[in-house]
Structures are given as C-alpha cells and as structure tokens.
Amino acid sequence: MNFKKVVVAGGGVLGSQIAYQSAFWGFDVTIWLRSEASIGRATPKLARLKDIYVDTLEAMKTSTVYPRGFATDKLSDEEIDAMKERAIKAHDSLTLTTSYEEAFKDADFVIECIAEDPKQKIAFYTEMAKYLPDKTVIATNSSTMLPSTFASYTGRPEKYLALHFANEIWKNNTAEIMGHAGTDSKYYDEVVDFAKAIHMVPLCLKKEQPGYILNTMLVPFLTAAEYLAANDVADPETIDKTWMLGTGAPAGPFRILDIVGLTTAYNIVIMKPEAKDPNSNAGKIAAMLKKYIDEGKTGINAGEGFYKYK
Amino acid sequence: MNFKKVVVAGGGVLGSQIAYQSAFWGFDVTIWLRSEASIGRATPKLARLKDIYVDTLEAMKTSTVYPRGFATDKLSDEEIDAMKERAIKAHDSLTLTTSYEEAFKDADFVIECIAEDPKQKIAFYTEMAKYLPDKTVIATNSSTMLPSTFASYTGRPEKYLALHFANEIWKNNTAEIMGHAGTDSKYYDEVVDFAKAIHMVPLCLKKEQPGYILNTMLVPFLTAAEYLAANDVADPETIDKTWMLGTGAPAGPFRILDIVGLTTAYNIVIMKPEAKDPNSNAGKIAAMLKKYIDEGKTGINAGEGFYKYK
Incomplete structure (x- = not known):
C-alpha cells in the first residue's frame, strides 16, 4: 500500500x-x-x-x-x-x-x-x-x-x-x-x-451486500425486538434482560436502539410499504417509535430514549 | 404461592x-x-x-x-x-x-x-x-x-x-x-x-408469542448470519468478529449456533416451504448446514461445528 x-x-x-x-x-x-x-x-x-x-x-x-x-x-x-x-x-x-x-x-x-x-x-x-x-x-x-x-x-x-x-x-x-x-x-x-x-x-466482505455484515444482522434483530414491544408482548426492559441473560451480551436491543437513535430506527421502518397500515407490524413499530420521538425521547444523545441517561 | x-x-x-x-x-x-x-x-x-x-x-x-x-x-x-x-x-x-x-x-x-x-x-x-x-x-x-x-x-x-x-x-x-x-x-x-x-x-410475557421473547429475536438474527455465510458474503469467523466488535457481545452468531446445535438450526430452516428450492436463501442455508452435519460437525457437543472444541 x-x-x-x-x-x-x-x-x-x-x-x-x-x-x-x-x-x-x-x-x-x-x-x-x-x-x-x-x-x-x-x-x-x-x-x-x-x-x-x-x-x-x-x-x-x-x-x-x-x-x-x-x-x-x-x-x-x-x-x-x-x-x-x-x-x-x-x-x-x-x-x-x-x-x-x-x-x-x-x-x-x-x-x-x-x-x-x-x-x-x-x-x-x-x-x-x-x-x-x-x-x-x-x-x-x-x-x-x-x-x-x-x-x-x-x-x-x-x-x-x-x-x-x-x-x-x-x-x-x-x-x-x-x-x-x-x-x-x-x-x-x-x-x-x-x-x-x-x-x-x-x-x-467477498461480495456486495446491502447493509454490509453488521446491519444485515442488526436490522432483523432490532425489528424483532421492536415487534415484541409494539405488540405489547413484553416491555423493553424485560426484552433487554432476556437477551442479556440468554446470550451474555452487555446490552439488549432497546439499549442498542437508544445508541442508534430512535429517529434512524423510525426512518428504516417507514421505508417499508406496509408501515402505512397502522395494524401491520411495521405500522405498530412506527407508531411506538413516533410516540417516543414526539416526546423528544430520541435516544442517548437526547438524554432519554427507552431509558433515561441523565 | x-x-x-x-x-x-x-x-x-x-x-x-x-x-x-x-x-x-x-x-x-x-x-x-x-x-x-x-x-x-x-x-x-x-x-x-x-x-x-x-x-x-x-x-x-x-x-x-x-x-x-x-x-x-x-x-x-x-x-x-x-x-x-x-x-x-x-x-x-x-x-x-x-x-x-x-x-x-x-x-x-x-x-x-x-x-x-x-x-x-x-x-x-x-x-x-x-x-x-x-x-x-x-x-x-x-x-x-x-x-x-x-x-x-x-x-x-x-x-x-x-x-x-x-x-x-x-x-x-x-x-x-x-x-x-x-x-x-x-x-x-x-x-x-x-x-x-x-x-x-x-x-x-403479557400475551402468547411463538418462540417466547428470546427465540423471537434469536431466530431472525441467526438466520441473517446464516444467510451471509451461505451466500458467501463473508466467512463465519468474520461475521462473528463483526458482531462482537460492533455490539460488544461475547459471542457471535456462529458460536451461538454451535451451542444451539446445527441439527436444531437445520430443522428450523427446512420447516420453511422455500427451503426445497436450492436457489432460495433458505435452501442455501439448509445446504450449508447439511454439509457440516454430514461431516459430523453438529456443534460444541460433537467437539466441532463452525469452530473446533477439542
């Protein structure tokens, strides 16, 4: 080189x-x-x-x-x-x-x-x-x-x-x-x-892949976690605890979403056509994220997202 | 109680x-x-x-x-x-x-x-x-x-x-x-x-959910990782390293698959109807897993899976 x-x-x-x-x-x-x-x-x-x-x-x-x-x-x-x-x-x-x-x-x-x-x-x-x-x-x-x-x-x-x-x-x-x-x-x-x-x-990477390696795994993982919370199967804290205890990871998906930023997560989900239907999973996820974003809770940089940081 | x-x-x-x-x-x-x-x-x-x-x-x-x-x-x-x-x-x-x-x-x-x-x-x-x-x-x-x-x-x-x-x-x-x-x-x-x-x-969990909390997140995450390897975008070691460096996790998806067992992962993927098409993603993932399984590399319990343990 x-x-x-x-x-x-x-x-x-x-x-x-x-x-x-x-x-x-x-x-x-x-x-x-x-x-x-x-x-x-x-x-x-x-x-x-x-x-x-x-x-x-x-x-x-x-x-x-x-x-x-x-x-x-x-x-x-x-x-x-x-x-x-x-x-x-x-x-x-x-x-x-x-x-x-x-x-x-x-x-x-x-x-x-x-x-x-x-x-x-x-x-x-x-x-x-x-x-x-x-x-x-x-x-x-x-x-x-x-x-x-x-x-x-x-x-x-x-x-x-x-x-x-x-x-x-x-x-x-x-x-x-x-x-x-x-x-x-x-x-x-x-x-x-x-x-x-x-x-x-x-x-x-040996060939072209949208999202490279990390986001190819991160997006479906975070989407599954968002689905669980948006459908009220469990709350974000429980979901994070389950992931951390189940895999030994230092952070669960909602902690990661706070770092990524909820606005980015929202922009990803509304790109899906079905997000326009409020009863679809994408629609429910978009609504959940928008509620936080409208309250200014956009993630760690704002001092609050799914968790509080100040 | x-x-x-x-x-x-x-x-x-x-x-x-x-x-x-x-x-x-x-x-x-x-x-x-x-x-x-x-x-x-x-x-x-x-x-x-x-x-x-x-x-x-x-x-x-x-x-x-x-x-x-x-x-x-x-x-x-x-x-x-x-x-x-x-x-x-x-x-x-x-x-x-x-x-x-x-x-x-x-x-x-x-x-x-x-x-x-x-x-x-x-x-x-x-x-x-x-x-x-x-x-x-x-x-x-x-x-x-x-x-x-x-x-x-x-x-x-x-x-x-x-x-x-x-x-x-x-x-x-x-x-x-x-x-x-x-x-x-x-x-x-x-x-x-x-x-x-x-x-x-x-x-x-506040309501019924197939796969509970953990597997609802784990399955799409592992499937995305399997997709990357089965399509030869990157090798398992690179994919694991990316996940660990990107999220701070102690183990990547292929290390987790070795613990879960490749036979279980195979049984999950062949339940998808499209797995019968060898050119589909599910078909490519099934073929990749079957190659390891046929060689006896079924995971950590067998001493070898994607990684060697003895």
Missing part, C-alpha cells in the same frame, strides 16, 4: 473522524468540502476531536482497557505523551479546501463521506473524475448504498469500493470493506492495508 | 434439570415417567446431575462468579458445603413413578416436559386431568408450542400456562412465563413466585 496523500470528501460526523484518525496515524490528509459554510461547520468538529483525542489518550494512563483505535498493548506514560503530541500535530496538519483541483490533483486515496443522496454522490464523482490522476483509489463510506451504483461515474471502477466505518472510530474500530463485481482485488487489498494502518480491524 | 408438591412430567434433558433444581431449592418433587424404560433413562441423568451440582458448588469456593441459579452473593465455604449436602439430599429425595395416580393425586404444580408432539401432549393432559385435584396449576415447558393449543385438555384452562427454561438451568437461570388468553393472573403470579423460589429470573 503506497497511499500517502489521503483526501476525505465531506466533513460530517464520520468524515471528520476518518480524516482525524488518518492524520493521527501519519497520513497527509486533506478534507474537501462543498462550500465555505461547510468549512465553517467542520472546523469546530475538528477542534472538538482534538480535545477528545488528547483527553482520551491522557485517560489511558490510568486505564487497563484502551480505545482499540489507539492501542491494544500497555503503553508507558511517555509513549502516551508522545501520542498526545501526535494528536495535536494531526489537527494542525489537516488541510481544508473547497477546490477540486487542490484536493484531488495528486490524491492517492479518496474516502467519500458526503450526503446519502445518490444525485449528490453522482455529481461529486463525475466532477472529481476530471481532476483525479489515474493512480487514485476511491472508497465510499456510504452506509446504505452499494458501490456498484456509482462505480461507472468514478472513471476507474476497478479502483472503487466501499470502506465503512462506525461512529467514534478511535473506539469502535471496525472497517467493513466491500467491493463491487468490478473491483480489482489488488486495490481491495490496498484498502485493507490502509484500514490496518489507521488501526482499524478490517472486516472483509 | 403455596406450592409444595411439584410434579415434573418427563425426564429428558430439561425435565431432569427442572426436577433437580426444584428439589434442590426445597420442593417435594416427583418425576412422572411414561414407562419403566423412561425411568431407566432418567436415573443416570439424575445421578450425573448430582455430580454436576456437587462439583459446580465445590468450584464456587475458588470462583468470584457463581452460577446464577445457585447464588449471586459471595458465600463462605461452610455455606457452600451446606449447599452440597442439600444437592445430595435433593437427589435422594426425588420420587420416580409411572403411576398417574401416585404422581398427580395431590400435586400442587405440574411442569409438563414431555415430547414436542401435540398428539402425545393432548393424550397426556387428557389422562392426567382424571387424577388431578382442583387446586393443581399446570405449566408446559414447550419451546415451540402455545399453551392455547392444549388449555382445553387440562380441565383447568385458567390454571394453565407456559414456563420455559433454558438448558443448564443452574447457570442459565431464565424462566420465560407466558399465559394464554384464558390464564388467570392469580395463577400466573404463583408461577412467577415459584420461578423465583428456584432461583430463576422470571421473564414475563
């Missing part, structure tokens, strides 16, 4: 984290943003990440379990201090630009993290292709779309695939890697190596 | 454990068995449980985590020795009989653990009803059937419900409790109290 210059397109929650983590582990990182307003929104996110990285690293001095995206083996205080310095340098090293030419003209690797809107993604790939050198490999971080949808717009379908991160990537360091049928394994392997280089655990 | 005399009908894996655990916690327990041959099969199971109880209790002296069906708070060696004596007494106190009259004539509570065959269950309930006094409450431990199917044959539908245990109940101490529409809450509550008295965690 010869990636040196990495460009992250988009400065949202994940884009800013991916850019920061890549810079922290030594890559030359540029963040391409759509507008000056986007730069204005990304800048405080990156400042906040600097604080999080420095504080989290400092806390490692008195902890036995480290955030896996930072380290797994025990480190000395001196080693941790050196990492804190690197975290500060990483912040200062980031280049933010709205210029396609500046961002992409000598990029080795682009990670696309723009809005989950096919039209915006197609317009972006089409424009970017005009500036990219031949060598550039491109990955999308899309959670919901497939690389085959966009491959033809990149000008290099064989160098295009998906690299999907989880929120708080310095702790939740999974990277699901998924090509489309036309992805060349040579570039797939380079992206696997890149994931390892920024201390992610690469989780390799 | 005034249960004193508890009758367990059936001496299979769960029946013998439920009988033992109930006797261990002070109930007067009779095991009703269909035939002398059934007594011959149950007797060594109970002797083996005596060894397991005594050995497991002894091991608690040097452990910080106890099997939850025995204790949760730290105990002294003397307290543990007293429990070991109770475990031995429990074994010797069990009455085994093939006589309906002897078993049921003054039973307070019957737990039905006979074969998962509706015809056998109906014949059993119909015959038992001739001997039971009015007071007797009846629970079924059926994993796959609903109490409403059998309530009318018990002669006391209002005193009939489901009480569903997990294997190795001294460790996995969940008790899912589920009435049918005609179950009287007074008797439901008595069964909740009984579950607590034998150190189970009662998990209360």
Whole structure:
C-alpha cells in the first residue's frame, strides 16, 4: 500500500473522524468540502476531536482497557505523551479546501463521506473524475448504498469500493470493506492495508451486500425486538434482560436502539410499504417509535430514549 | 404461592434439570415417567446431575462468579458445603413413578416436559386431568408450542400456562412465563413466585408469542448470519468478529449456533416451504448446514461445528 496523500470528501460526523484518525496515524490528509459554510461547520468538529483525542489518550494512563483505535498493548506514560503530541500535530496538519483541483490533483486515496443522496454522490464523482490522476483509489463510506451504483461515474471502477466505518472510530474500530463485481482485488487489498494502518480491524466482505455484515444482522434483530414491544408482548426492559441473560451480551436491543437513535430506527421502518397500515407490524413499530420521538425521547444523545441517561 | 408438591412430567434433558433444581431449592418433587424404560433413562441423568451440582458448588469456593441459579452473593465455604449436602439430599429425595395416580393425586404444580408432539401432549393432559385435584396449576415447558393449543385438555384452562427454561438451568437461570388468553393472573403470579423460589429470573410475557421473547429475536438474527455465510458474503469467523466488535457481545452468531446445535438450526430452516428450492436463501442455508452435519460437525457437543472444541 503506497497511499500517502489521503483526501476525505465531506466533513460530517464520520468524515471528520476518518480524516482525524488518518492524520493521527501519519497520513497527509486533506478534507474537501462543498462550500465555505461547510468549512465553517467542520472546523469546530475538528477542534472538538482534538480535545477528545488528547483527553482520551491522557485517560489511558490510568486505564487497563484502551480505545482499540489507539492501542491494544500497555503503553508507558511517555509513549502516551508522545501520542498526545501526535494528536495535536494531526489537527494542525489537516488541510481544508473547497477546490477540486487542490484536493484531488495528486490524491492517492479518496474516502467519500458526503450526503446519502445518490444525485449528490453522482455529481461529486463525475466532477472529481476530471481532476483525479489515474493512480487514485476511491472508497465510499456510504452506509446504505452499494458501490456498484456509482462505480461507472468514478472513471476507474476497478479502483472503487466501499470502506465503512462506525461512529467514534478511535473506539469502535471496525472497517467493513466491500467491493463491487468490478473491483480489482489488488486495490481491495490496498484498502485493507490502509484500514490496518489507521488501526482499524478490517472486516472483509467477498461480495456486495446491502447493509454490509453488521446491519444485515442488526436490522432483523432490532425489528424483532421492536415487534415484541409494539405488540405489547413484553416491555423493553424485560426484552433487554432476556437477551442479556440468554446470550451474555452487555446490552439488549432497546439499549442498542437508544445508541442508534430512535429517529434512524423510525426512518428504516417507514421505508417499508406496509408501515402505512397502522395494524401491520411495521405500522405498530412506527407508531411506538413516533410516540417516543414526539416526546423528544430520541435516544442517548437526547438524554432519554427507552431509558433515561441523565 | 403455596406450592409444595411439584410434579415434573418427563425426564429428558430439561425435565431432569427442572426436577433437580426444584428439589434442590426445597420442593417435594416427583418425576412422572411414561414407562419403566423412561425411568431407566432418567436415573443416570439424575445421578450425573448430582455430580454436576456437587462439583459446580465445590468450584464456587475458588470462583468470584457463581452460577446464577445457585447464588449471586459471595458465600463462605461452610455455606457452600451446606449447599452440597442439600444437592445430595435433593437427589435422594426425588420420587420416580409411572403411576398417574401416585404422581398427580395431590400435586400442587405440574411442569409438563414431555415430547414436542401435540398428539402425545393432548393424550397426556387428557389422562392426567382424571387424577388431578382442583387446586393443581399446570405449566408446559414447550419451546415451540402455545399453551392455547392444549388449555382445553387440562380441565383447568385458567390454571394453565407456559414456563420455559433454558438448558443448564443452574447457570442459565431464565424462566420465560407466558399465559394464554384464558390464564388467570392469580395463577400466573404463583408461577412467577415459584420461578423465583428456584432461583430463576422470571421473564414475563403479557400475551402468547411463538418462540417466547428470546427465540423471537434469536431466530431472525441467526438466520441473517446464516444467510451471509451461505451466500458467501463473508466467512463465519468474520461475521462473528463483526458482531462482537460492533455490539460488544461475547459471542457471535456462529458460536451461538454451535451451542444451539446445527441439527436444531437445520430443522428450523427446512420447516420453511422455500427451503426445497436450492436457489432460495433458505435452501442455501439448509445446504450449508447439511454439509457440516454430514461431516459430523453438529456443534460444541460433537467437539466441532463452525469452530473446533477439542
């Protein structure tokens, strides 16, 4: 893997984290943003990440379990201090630009993290292709779309695939890697190596799968739990307790839903056509979630969802 | 809850454990068995449980985590020795009989653990009803059937419900409790109290639900994982790693399938009509499981399933 210059397109929650983590582990990182307003929104996110990285690293001095995206083996205080310095340098090293030419003209690797809107993604790939050198490999971080949808717009379908991160990537360091049928394994392997280089655990898919691995299992599991509560078979606390006692898991489905966010869960269920029928299971689940959402109980970030957090 | 005399009908894996655990916690327990041959099969199971109880209790002296069906708070060696004596007494106190009259004539509570065959269950309930006094409450431990199917044959539908245990109940101490529409809450509550008295965690369902709470979530979750492997999206190890890293769970779906047993998983999937089509998802899952089963890799009890255990 010869990636040196990495460009992250988009400065949202994940884009800013991916850019920061890549810079922290030594890559030359540029963040391409759509507008000056986007730069204005990304800048405080990156400042906040600097604080999080420095504080989290400092806390490692008195902890036995480290955030896996930072380290797994025990480190000395001196080693941790050196990492804190690197975290500060990483912040200062980031280049933010709205210029396609500046961002992409000598990029080795682009990670696309723009809005989950096919039209915006197609317009972006089409424009970017005009500036990219031949060598550039491109990955999308899309959670919901497939690389085959966009491959033809990149000008290099064989160098295009998906690299999907989880929120708080310095702790939740999974990277699901998924090509489309036309992805060349040579570039797939380079992206696997890149994931390892920024201390992610690469989780390799052998073919395209909507939802990747994790969401393919998580969605039917959470839907079954929502069904039980929406049909008043049992209450969320009982359902969570059953799952935890039955499988040894540290959290049940409603605790997970609070982390995912009830609005996301609601948006998933109303995509089903039968959700329009209030007597269908999807309709009952949508009604249950909407009741919580209307009360402001959208999950852990709101301080309350199925559980209270403050 | 005034249960004193508890009758367990059936001496299979769960029946013998439920009988033992109930006797261990002070109930007067009779095991009703269909035939002398059934007594011959149950007797060594109970002797083996005596060894397991005594050995497991002894091991608690040097452990910080106890099997939850025995204790949760730290105990002294003397307290543990007293429990070991109770475990031995429990074994010797069990009455085994093939006589309906002897078993049921003054039973307070019957737990039905006979074969998962509706015809056998109906014949059993119909015959038992001739001997039971009015007071007797009846629970079924059926994993796959609903109490409403059998309530009318018990002669006391209002005193009939489901009480569903997990294997190795001294460790996995969940008790899912589920009435049918005609179950009287007074008797439901008595069964909740009984579950607590034998150190189970009662998990209360408010209405009938095939698969109770746990299997309603577990089956679609495991099916999604099986789908990913059977379609060669990713291998079992990668799928398990993704689930464990993504949710913090101690085991992924293929580790759980090894515990459940691949034969059980196979029997569940071939019940779907589309499993007959080898190109359907159910058909692909069935073929994948059958390949392991044909090689003798049926799970942890066989020493190998998706993983090796010896």
